[in-house]
Amino acid sequence: MLESKGSILMIAGVFFFALAFVSNALVPAMMYRDLPEKTAEQLVTANLRYQFEDLARRFPESFEKHIGKAPEEVAAREQWLNEKCAEALRIGRKVYVGEACWHCHSQFVRPVSNESRRWGPVSQSWEYQNELQRPVMFGTRRVGPDLSREGGRRSNDWQAVHLFQPTTLSDGSVMPEYPWFFEGSPDKPNRRGLALLTYLQWLGSWLESYPNYEDYTASALPKGVEPGAVAGEAGPAITEADADVDADEDRGATAADPGADAAAPADQADAPVDEAAADTQPAEPADDTAPQGAVGQDTTGTEPPAAATSEPAAGGT
Secondary structure (H helix, E strand, O other), X not given: XXXXXXXXXXXXXXXXXXXXXXXXXXXXXXXXXXXXXXXXXXXXXXXXXXXXXXXXXXXXXXXXXHOOOOOOOHHHHHHHHHHHHHHHXXXXXXXXXXXXXXXXXXXXXXXXXXHHHHHOOOOOHHHHOEHHHOOOOOOOOOOOOOOOOOOXXXXXXXXXXXXXXXXXXXXXXXXXXXXXXXXXOOOOEOHXXXXXXXXXXXXXXXXXXXXXOOOOOOOOOOOOOOHHHHHHHHHHHHHHHHHHHHHHHHHHHHHHOHHHHHHHHHHOOOOOOOHHHHHHOOOOOOOOOOOOOOOXXXXXXXXXXXXXXXXXXXXXX
């Protein structure tokens, strides 16, 4: 029997099927058996409640139409919000599964490839011991990002626009549009749209690191460099740059209005000019707008400098 390749492949196939059954069915069952399974009502945390009430603030008409209006009395209001939030979670999870979101999005942060630095803490078994993870939403691949830490990362209106027309916010996205979750525009989600938004904001809301899941670590400074010294070195450079900009602006203003600097010589046109003193002064760079030979000439008894500019004086032709 073992002499043919077909027999060997059949035995190997049966063996690996049994191995997969044990590793993916029996082992998780053994891991979860001592953990009580939470209901949707028990999954409503303060973080999720904030996002659920935020839906009522951002989409008041849609929320009242499809969810209802909360009672005025405090105790009744709290109970009503918790019940409606749990109901939205159940519906949102069904919508998530029905639209096959799990085909492109995983809900499992693996302990490999520094995934915790990108997605947040590595997933733990207790996170999946609830009715919304039956079956678990591990996913099959990541065409889109992992969503197990999506709650609180972005606002409800961002999520609504992204569902309505993904390319508006993510250029080149291959995610399909879901206009049937809305009544014509992203600011009018329907019942299923509100439920899906609630479900997305639930993902990761149970973690203490919510909503900043990533493990950000400050980069180490070079040896011998103090943080204050590094911050202080940037000051003079900015000051000098500002000074250069101011100087350029002053030179630009002078070039635009030559008559401003020429006003003083015009007032002193009758006074004698000391040619010896004039020869000792450094020559100013010629302005492109000044006529040739204007620099260094004796201005005694000449017309006002305004007439020497390349542009005609006011009222001239």
